[in-house]
Amino acid sequence: EVVGPQAVATFVSSEMNGCAPLTVTYTDLSTGNPTAWNWTFPGGTPSTSTDQNPTIIYNTGGTYDVTLEVTNFAGTNSIMQPNYLTIQESPVADFTASIDLDGNVTFTNNSILGNTYEWNFGDGNTTEEVSPVYTYEVSGVYTVLLITTNECGSDTTSQEIDVQITGIDEIHFLEKFELYPNPNNGEFVLHLEGEPTDELELDLFNVLGQVVFSKKIDFHSGKTTQTFYLKKLPAASYILQIKSEGRLMYRKVVKH
Incomplete structure:
Protein backbone atom coordinates (compact mmCIF):
# COMPACT_ATOMS: atom_id res chain seq x y z
CA GLU A 1 0.00 0.00 0.00
CA VAL A 2 1.37 3.41 -0.99
CA VAL A 3 0.72 5.97 1.72
CA GLY A 4 2.70 8.94 0.39
CA PRO A 5 5.15 11.33 1.99
CA GLN A 6 4.70 12.52 5.55
CA ALA A 7 3.51 16.08 5.97
CA VAL A 8 6.12 18.66 7.03
CA ALA A 9 4.81 21.64 9.00
CA THR A 10 5.80 25.17 8.05
CA PHE A 11 4.04 28.53 7.96
CA VAL A 12 4.37 32.29 7.53
CA SER A 13 2.42 35.17 9.05
CA SER A 14 1.21 38.57 7.95
CA GLU A 15 2.96 40.24 10.91
CA MET A 16 5.84 39.36 13.22
CA ASN A 17 5.73 42.48 15.39
CA GLY A 18 3.38 45.36 16.02
CA CYS A 19 1.21 47.19 18.52
CA ALA A 20 -1.62 45.70 20.53
CA PRO A 21 -4.31 44.99 19.57
CA LEU A 22 -2.62 43.31 16.60
CA THR A 23 -4.42 41.08 14.09
CA VAL A 24 -2.21 38.39 12.55
CA THR A 25 -3.13 36.01 9.74
CA TYR A 26 -1.15 32.77 9.59
CA THR A 27 -0.70 30.98 6.26
CA ASP A 28 0.00 27.26 6.16
CA LEU A 29 2.83 26.31 3.78
CA SER A 30 3.18 22.72 4.93
CA THR A 31 4.11 20.07 2.38
CA GLY A 32 2.68 16.58 2.01
CA ASN A 33 -0.93 17.68 1.54
CA PRO A 34 -1.97 17.73 5.21
CA THR A 35 -5.61 17.11 6.00
CA ALA A 36 -5.68 18.46 9.57
CA TRP A 37 -4.10 21.43 11.32
CA ASN A 38 -3.67 22.11 15.01
CA TRP A 39 -2.34 25.58 15.89
CA THR A 40 -1.35 26.88 19.33
CA PHE A 41 -1.07 30.64 19.97
CA PRO A 42 0.00 31.61 23.52
CA GLY A 43 -1.21 35.15 24.18
CA GLY A 44 -3.59 35.08 21.21
CA THR A 45 -7.35 35.09 20.82
CA PRO A 46 -8.29 32.39 20.15
CA SER A 47 -5.35 30.54 21.68
CA THR A 48 -5.86 27.47 19.47
CA SER A 49 -7.27 26.80 16.02
CA THR A 50 -7.87 23.93 13.61
CA ASP A 51 -8.26 26.22 10.59
CA GLN A 52 -5.69 25.91 7.87
CA ASN A 53 -5.08 29.67 7.75
CA PRO A 54 -6.33 31.19 11.01
CA THR A 55 -6.57 34.86 12.00
CA ILE A 56 -5.53 35.64 15.58
CA ILE A 57 -5.78 38.83 17.67
CA TYR A 58 -3.12 39.74 20.26
CA ASN A 59 -4.34 42.20 22.90
CA THR A 60 -1.44 42.13 25.35
CA GLY A 61 2.20 43.05 24.91
CA GLY A 62 4.82 40.32 25.03
CA THR A 63 6.87 37.87 22.99
CA TYR A 64 5.01 34.74 21.95
CA ASP A 65 5.69 31.29 20.53
CA VAL A 66 3.64 29.74 17.73
CA THR A 67 3.17 26.00 17.18
CA LEU A 68 1.68 24.23 14.16
CA GLU A 69 0.97 20.51 14.04
CA VAL A 70 -0.14 19.01 10.72
CA THR A 71 -1.43 15.55 9.90
CA ASN A 72 -1.83 13.54 6.72
CA PHE A 73 -2.28 9.85 5.94
CA ALA A 74 1.41 9.20 6.66
CA GLY A 75 1.41 10.69 10.14
CA THR A 76 1.89 13.89 12.11
CA ASN A 77 4.59 16.55 12.09
CA SER A 78 4.93 19.75 14.12
CA ILE A 79 6.99 22.92 14.27
CA MET A 80 7.34 25.32 17.19
CA GLN A 81 8.73 28.79 16.50
CA PRO A 82 9.98 30.27 19.80
CA ASN A 83 9.67 34.03 20.35
CA TYR A 84 8.08 34.27 16.93
CA LEU A 85 5.91 37.31 17.54
CA THR A 86 6.62 40.51 19.49
CA ILE A 87 3.68 42.66 20.58
CA GLN A 88 4.13 46.16 22.01
CA GLU A 89 1.61 48.22 23.96
CA SER A 90 0.79 51.90 24.14
CA PRO A 91 2.30 53.77 27.11
CA VAL A 92 0.50 54.75 30.29
CA ALA A 93 1.30 58.20 31.70
CA ASP A 94 1.54 58.68 35.46
CA GLN A 164 2.50 77.90 48.37
CA ILE A 165 5.73 79.87 48.49
CA THR A 166 6.77 81.25 51.86
CA GLY A 167 8.39 84.62 51.40
CA ILE A 168 8.21 86.50 54.70
CA ASP A 169 10.23 89.43 56.03
CA GLU A 170 11.87 88.52 59.32
CA ILE A 171 12.81 90.67 62.29
CA HIS A 172 15.99 89.12 63.64
CA PHE A 173 15.47 89.40 67.39
CA LEU A 174 17.43 86.23 68.22
CA GLU A 175 21.21 86.15 68.33
CA LYS A 176 21.25 82.37 67.90
CA PHE A 177 18.63 80.30 66.10
CA GLU A 178 20.04 76.79 65.71
CA LEU A 179 18.04 73.75 64.60
CA TYR A 180 19.72 70.38 64.17
CA PRO A 181 19.84 67.88 62.63
CA ASN A 182 18.07 69.22 59.58
CA PRO A 183 16.84 67.26 57.63
CA ASN A 184 15.75 64.90 60.39
CA ASN A 185 13.39 62.03 61.19
CA GLY A 186 11.08 64.20 63.27
CA GLU A 187 13.41 64.42 66.25
CA PHE A 188 15.48 67.60 66.39
CA VAL A 189 17.02 70.09 68.81
CA LEU A 190 16.27 73.81 68.87
CA HIS A 191 18.75 76.17 70.55
CA LEU A 192 17.81 79.84 70.95
CA GLU A 193 19.62 82.82 72.46
CA GLY A 194 18.56 86.45 72.48
CA GLU A 195 16.94 89.30 74.38
CA PRO A 196 15.10 87.94 77.44
CA THR A 197 11.30 88.04 77.29
CA ASP A 198 8.42 86.32 79.04
CA GLU A 199 7.88 83.62 76.45
CA LEU A 200 8.33 82.59 72.84
CA GLU A 201 5.51 81.17 70.75
CA LEU A 202 6.48 78.34 68.40
CA ASP A 203 4.27 77.23 65.49
CA LEU A 204 5.11 74.61 62.87
CA PHE A 205 3.33 75.03 59.52
CA ASN A 206 2.88 72.52 56.69
CA VAL A 207 2.93 73.44 52.98
CA LEU A 208 -0.78 74.33 53.13
CA GLY A 209 -0.14 76.90 55.85
CA GLN A 210 -1.81 74.76 58.50
CA VAL A 211 -0.41 74.68 62.03
CA VAL A 212 0.59 71.10 62.83
CA PHE A 213 2.37 71.78 66.13
CA SER A 214 2.42 74.63 68.68
CA LYS A 215 4.33 75.29 71.88
CA LYS A 216 5.09 78.18 74.23
CA ILE A 217 8.58 78.42 75.75
CA ASP A 218 9.70 80.36 78.81
CA PHE A 219 12.46 82.76 77.72
CA HIS A 220 13.17 84.82 80.86
CA SER A 221 16.82 83.76 80.77
CA GLY A 222 17.27 84.69 77.12
CA LYS A 223 18.48 81.18 76.37
CA THR A 224 16.80 77.80 75.84
CA THR A 225 17.46 74.39 74.33
CA GLN A 226 14.46 72.27 73.40
CA THR A 227 14.20 68.76 71.94
CA PHE A 228 11.22 68.01 69.71
CA TYR A 229 9.76 64.58 68.99
CA LEU A 230 7.53 64.86 65.92
CA LYS A 231 8.09 61.47 64.29
CA LYS A 232 4.37 61.03 63.60
CA LEU A 233 4.35 63.90 61.13
CA PRO A 234 4.46 62.94 57.42
CA ALA A 235 7.76 63.28 55.59
CA ALA A 236 7.69 66.80 54.11
CA SER A 237 9.03 70.33 54.41
CA TYR A 238 7.71 72.54 57.21
CA ILE A 239 8.22 76.10 58.41
CA LEU A 240 8.98 76.74 62.08
CA GLN A 241 7.80 80.19 63.16
CA ILE A 242 9.02 81.81 66.39
CA LYS A 243 7.08 84.81 67.63
CA SER A 244 7.97 87.29 70.36
CA GLU A 245 5.97 90.48 70.96
CA GLY A 246 4.86 90.63 67.33
CA ARG A 247 8.33 89.89 65.95
CA LEU A 248 8.78 86.81 63.76
CA MET A 249 11.62 84.54 62.72
CA TYR A 250 11.49 81.40 60.58
CA ARG A 251 13.40 78.23 59.78
CA LYS A 252 12.61 75.51 57.27
CA VAL A 253 12.41 72.03 58.82
CA VAL A 254 12.74 69.01 56.53
CA LYS A 255 11.46 65.66 57.82
CA HIS A 256 12.46 62.59 55.80
Whole structure:
Protein backbone atom coordinates (compact mmCIF):
# COMPACT_ATOMS: atom_id res chain seq x y z
CA GLU A 1 0.00 0.00 0.00
CA VAL A 2 1.37 3.41 -0.99
CA VAL A 3 0.72 5.97 1.72
CA GLY A 4 2.70 8.94 0.39
CA PRO A 5 5.15 11.33 1.99
CA GLN A 6 4.70 12.52 5.55
CA ALA A 7 3.51 16.08 5.97
CA VAL A 8 6.12 18.66 7.03
CA ALA A 9 4.81 21.64 9.00
CA THR A 10 5.80 25.17 8.05
CA PHE A 11 4.04 28.53 7.96
CA VAL A 12 4.37 32.29 7.53
CA SER A 13 2.42 35.17 9.05
CA SER A 14 1.21 38.57 7.95
CA GLU A 15 2.96 40.24 10.91
CA MET A 16 5.84 39.36 13.22
CA ASN A 17 5.73 42.48 15.39
CA GLY A 18 3.38 45.36 16.02
CA CYS A 19 1.21 47.19 18.52
CA ALA A 20 -1.62 45.70 20.53
CA PRO A 21 -4.31 44.99 19.57
CA LEU A 22 -2.62 43.31 16.60
CA THR A 23 -4.42 41.08 14.09
CA VAL A 24 -2.21 38.39 12.55
CA THR A 25 -3.13 36.01 9.74
CA TYR A 26 -1.15 32.77 9.59
CA THR A 27 -0.70 30.98 6.26
CA ASP A 28 0.00 27.26 6.16
CA LEU A 29 2.83 26.31 3.78
CA SER A 30 3.18 22.72 4.93
CA THR A 31 4.11 20.07 2.38
CA GLY A 32 2.68 16.58 2.01
CA ASN A 33 -0.93 17.68 1.54
CA PRO A 34 -1.97 17.73 5.21
CA THR A 35 -5.61 17.11 6.00
CA ALA A 36 -5.68 18.46 9.57
CA TRP A 37 -4.10 21.43 11.32
CA ASN A 38 -3.67 22.11 15.01
CA TRP A 39 -2.34 25.58 15.89
CA THR A 40 -1.35 26.88 19.33
CA PHE A 41 -1.07 30.64 19.97
CA PRO A 42 0.00 31.61 23.52
CA GLY A 43 -1.21 35.15 24.18
CA GLY A 44 -3.59 35.08 21.21
CA THR A 45 -7.35 35.09 20.82
CA PRO A 46 -8.29 32.39 20.15
CA SER A 47 -5.35 30.54 21.68
CA THR A 48 -5.86 27.47 19.47
CA SER A 49 -7.27 26.80 16.02
CA THR A 50 -7.87 23.93 13.61
CA ASP A 51 -8.26 26.22 10.59
CA GLN A 52 -5.69 25.91 7.87
CA ASN A 53 -5.08 29.67 7.75
CA PRO A 54 -6.33 31.19 11.01
CA THR A 55 -6.57 34.86 12.00
CA ILE A 56 -5.53 35.64 15.58
CA ILE A 57 -5.78 38.83 17.67
CA TYR A 58 -3.12 39.74 20.26
CA ASN A 59 -4.34 42.20 22.90
CA THR A 60 -1.44 42.13 25.35
CA GLY A 61 2.20 43.05 24.91
CA GLY A 62 4.82 40.32 25.03
CA THR A 63 6.87 37.87 22.99
CA TYR A 64 5.01 34.74 21.95
CA ASP A 65 5.69 31.29 20.53
CA VAL A 66 3.64 29.74 17.73
CA THR A 67 3.17 26.00 17.18
CA LEU A 68 1.68 24.23 14.16
CA GLU A 69 0.97 20.51 14.04
CA VAL A 70 -0.14 19.01 10.72
CA THR A 71 -1.43 15.55 9.90
CA ASN A 72 -1.83 13.54 6.72
CA PHE A 73 -2.28 9.85 5.94
CA ALA A 74 1.41 9.20 6.66
CA GLY A 75 1.41 10.69 10.14
CA THR A 76 1.89 13.89 12.11
CA ASN A 77 4.59 16.55 12.09
CA SER A 78 4.93 19.75 14.12
CA ILE A 79 6.99 22.92 14.27
CA MET A 80 7.34 25.32 17.19
CA GLN A 81 8.73 28.79 16.50
CA PRO A 82 9.98 30.27 19.80
CA ASN A 83 9.67 34.03 20.35
CA TYR A 84 8.08 34.27 16.93
CA LEU A 85 5.91 37.31 17.54
CA THR A 86 6.62 40.51 19.49
CA ILE A 87 3.68 42.66 20.58
CA GLN A 88 4.13 46.16 22.01
CA GLU A 89 1.61 48.22 23.96
CA SER A 90 0.79 51.90 24.14
CA PRO A 91 2.30 53.77 27.11
CA VAL A 92 0.50 54.75 30.29
CA ALA A 93 1.30 58.20 31.70
CA ASP A 94 1.54 58.68 35.46
CA PHE A 95 3.46 60.89 37.89
CA THR A 96 3.63 62.18 41.45
CA ALA A 97 4.71 65.60 42.71
CA SER A 98 6.51 66.63 45.88
CA ILE A 99 6.34 70.34 46.78
CA ASP A 100 8.49 72.32 49.20
CA LEU A 101 7.90 75.78 50.63
CA ASP A 102 10.30 77.51 48.24
CA GLY A 103 8.23 76.68 45.17
CA ASN A 104 10.42 73.73 44.17
CA VAL A 105 8.45 70.77 42.84
CA THR A 106 10.05 67.37 42.28
CA PHE A 107 8.12 65.41 39.68
CA THR A 108 8.55 61.63 39.72
CA ASN A 109 7.67 60.00 36.42
CA ASN A 110 5.89 56.68 37.03
CA SER A 111 4.83 56.16 33.41
CA ILE A 112 4.90 52.68 31.90
CA LEU A 113 6.39 51.85 28.48
CA GLY A 114 7.11 55.47 27.55
CA ASN A 115 10.06 56.42 25.35
CA THR A 116 9.68 60.20 25.30
CA TYR A 117 8.01 62.64 27.68
CA GLU A 118 6.60 66.15 27.42
CA TRP A 119 5.75 68.16 30.52
CA ASN A 120 3.67 71.32 30.70
CA PHE A 121 3.95 72.98 34.12
CA GLY A 122 0.80 75.06 33.75
CA ASP A 123 2.62 78.40 33.77
CA GLY A 124 3.69 78.44 30.12
CA ASN A 125 6.90 76.46 30.60
CA THR A 126 7.64 72.95 29.32
CA THR A 127 10.40 70.35 29.36
CA GLU A 128 11.20 66.93 27.90
CA GLU A 129 13.12 65.67 30.93
CA VAL A 130 12.11 62.31 32.38
CA SER A 131 11.58 63.43 36.00
CA PRO A 132 12.12 67.18 36.24
CA VAL A 133 12.56 69.44 39.23
CA TYR A 134 10.81 72.74 38.58
CA THR A 135 10.67 76.00 40.54
CA TYR A 136 7.53 78.13 40.47
CA GLU A 137 7.92 81.86 41.04
CA VAL A 138 4.36 82.57 42.22
CA SER A 139 2.06 80.74 44.62
CA GLY A 140 -1.04 79.25 43.05
CA VAL A 141 -2.81 76.16 41.77
CA TYR A 142 -1.25 74.83 38.57
CA THR A 143 -2.46 72.11 36.21
CA VAL A 144 0.55 70.00 35.26
CA LEU A 145 0.30 67.92 32.08
CA LEU A 146 2.44 64.90 31.15
CA ILE A 147 2.36 63.30 27.69
CA THR A 148 4.29 60.06 27.23
CA THR A 149 4.85 58.50 23.82
CA ASN A 150 6.23 55.32 22.26
CA GLU A 151 5.99 53.57 18.88
CA CYS A 152 2.41 52.50 19.59
CA GLY A 153 0.92 55.83 20.59
CA SER A 154 0.73 58.29 23.45
CA ASP A 155 -1.07 58.83 26.73
CA THR A 156 -1.79 62.00 28.69
CA THR A 157 -2.38 62.61 32.37
CA SER A 158 -2.72 65.78 34.43
CA GLN A 159 -2.77 66.82 38.07
CA GLU A 160 -3.52 70.03 39.92
CA ILE A 161 -0.79 71.02 42.35
CA ASP A 162 -1.08 73.70 45.02
CA VAL A 163 2.17 75.66 45.31
CA GLN A 164 2.50 77.90 48.37
CA ILE A 165 5.73 79.87 48.49
CA THR A 166 6.77 81.25 51.86
CA GLY A 167 8.39 84.62 51.40
CA ILE A 168 8.21 86.50 54.70
CA ASP A 169 10.23 89.43 56.03
CA GLU A 170 11.87 88.52 59.32
CA ILE A 171 12.81 90.67 62.29
CA HIS A 172 15.99 89.12 63.64
CA PHE A 173 15.47 89.40 67.39
CA LEU A 174 17.43 86.23 68.22
CA GLU A 175 21.21 86.15 68.33
CA LYS A 176 21.25 82.37 67.90
CA PHE A 177 18.63 80.30 66.10
CA GLU A 178 20.04 76.79 65.71
CA LEU A 179 18.04 73.75 64.60
CA TYR A 180 19.72 70.38 64.17
CA PRO A 181 19.84 67.88 62.63
CA ASN A 182 18.07 69.22 59.58
CA PRO A 183 16.84 67.26 57.63
CA ASN A 184 15.75 64.90 60.39
CA ASN A 185 13.39 62.03 61.19
CA GLY A 186 11.08 64.20 63.27
CA GLU A 187 13.41 64.42 66.25
CA PHE A 188 15.48 67.60 66.39
CA VAL A 189 17.02 70.09 68.81
CA LEU A 190 16.27 73.81 68.87
CA HIS A 191 18.75 76.17 70.55
CA LEU A 192 17.81 79.84 70.95
CA GLU A 193 19.62 82.82 72.46
CA GLY A 194 18.56 86.45 72.48
CA GLU A 195 16.94 89.30 74.38
CA PRO A 196 15.10 87.94 77.44
CA THR A 197 11.30 88.04 77.29
CA ASP A 198 8.42 86.32 79.04
CA GLU A 199 7.88 83.62 76.45
CA LEU A 200 8.33 82.59 72.84
CA GLU A 201 5.51 81.17 70.75
CA LEU A 202 6.48 78.34 68.40
CA ASP A 203 4.27 77.23 65.49
CA LEU A 204 5.11 74.61 62.87
CA PHE A 205 3.33 75.03 59.52
CA ASN A 206 2.88 72.52 56.69
CA VAL A 207 2.93 73.44 52.98
CA LEU A 208 -0.78 74.33 53.13
CA GLY A 209 -0.14 76.90 55.85
CA GLN A 210 -1.81 74.76 58.50
CA VAL A 211 -0.41 74.68 62.03
CA VAL A 212 0.59 71.10 62.83
CA PHE A 213 2.37 71.78 66.13
CA SER A 214 2.42 74.63 68.68
CA LYS A 215 4.33 75.29 71.88
CA LYS A 216 5.09 78.18 74.23
CA ILE A 217 8.58 78.42 75.75
CA ASP A 218 9.70 80.36 78.81
CA PHE A 219 12.46 82.76 77.72
CA HIS A 220 13.17 84.82 80.86
CA SER A 221 16.82 83.76 80.77
CA GLY A 222 17.27 84.69 77.12
CA LYS A 223 18.48 81.18 76.37
CA THR A 224 16.80 77.80 75.84
CA THR A 225 17.46 74.39 74.33
CA GLN A 226 14.46 72.27 73.40
CA THR A 227 14.20 68.76 71.94
CA PHE A 228 11.22 68.01 69.71
CA TYR A 229 9.76 64.58 68.99
CA LEU A 230 7.53 64.86 65.92
CA LYS A 231 8.09 61.47 64.29
CA LYS A 232 4.37 61.03 63.60
CA LEU A 233 4.35 63.90 61.13
CA PRO A 234 4.46 62.94 57.42
CA ALA A 235 7.76 63.28 55.59
CA ALA A 236 7.69 66.80 54.11
CA SER A 237 9.03 70.33 54.41
CA TYR A 238 7.71 72.54 57.21
CA ILE A 239 8.22 76.10 58.41
CA LEU A 240 8.98 76.74 62.08
CA GLN A 241 7.80 80.19 63.16
CA ILE A 242 9.02 81.81 66.39
CA LYS A 243 7.08 84.81 67.63
CA SER A 244 7.97 87.29 70.36
CA GLU A 245 5.97 90.48 70.96
CA GLY A 246 4.86 90.63 67.33
CA ARG A 247 8.33 89.89 65.95
CA LEU A 248 8.78 86.81 63.76
CA MET A 249 11.62 84.54 62.72
CA TYR A 250 11.49 81.40 60.58
CA ARG A 251 13.40 78.23 59.78
CA LYS A 252 12.61 75.51 57.27
CA VAL A 253 12.41 72.03 58.82
CA VAL A 254 12.74 69.01 56.53
CA LYS A 255 11.46 65.66 57.82
CA HIS A 256 12.46 62.59 55.80
